[in-house]
Amino acid sequence: MNRKHIFILLAAIVASVLILMPYTKEVKQFAAADLTWAMLKNAKTTQVFDIQKFSFNSKTDFNSEISALDGKPISILGFFKKETTETDTQYILTETVTHVCANCNHDEHYASVVIHPKAETKFNLPNDALIKISGTFDYDTTLLMQFHIREAVTDSILILKNSNL
Secondary structure (H helix, E strand, O other), X not given: OOHHHHHHHHHHHHHHHHHHHHHHOOOHHHXXXXXXXXXXXXXXXXXXXXXXXXXXXXXXEOOHHHXXXXXXXXXXXXXXXXXXXXXOEEEEEEOOOOOOOOOOOOOOOOOEEXXXXXXXXXXXXXXXXXXXXXXXXXXXXXXXXXXXXXXXXXXXXXXXXXXXX
């Protein structure tokens, strides 16, 4: 094989790679954006006093990163929590393992997201299971739990050694 044949063979390989490469990558507009806990923590919640109602109201300012993800597909890794009240069961994803109520008023501050499972999806997981959730992200300025993942499904699950089954 002479130099001319080697050059033609290398040119054909390079051309094949350049032609096929765009078809091997996930189309960016359909890819799930990764939501990070740092992004969620950057949302600032302040207490504003309403003089007419003579009470404090929470006001949350969302940064541009959070606003850009509203209504978009995302994925995030966190710790699963199941909170059951007399009337409702709520699924929550937290940044860290915690043994306190995510909706309670306490001094421990951590980020959390309310999980709304896809209709046919069941979350039969123990508390503190490390899971990756995918779904549609949205935020709400009127509720205590302001971050939500709707149509949520689990991508991967890791049950920690000390979890109660």
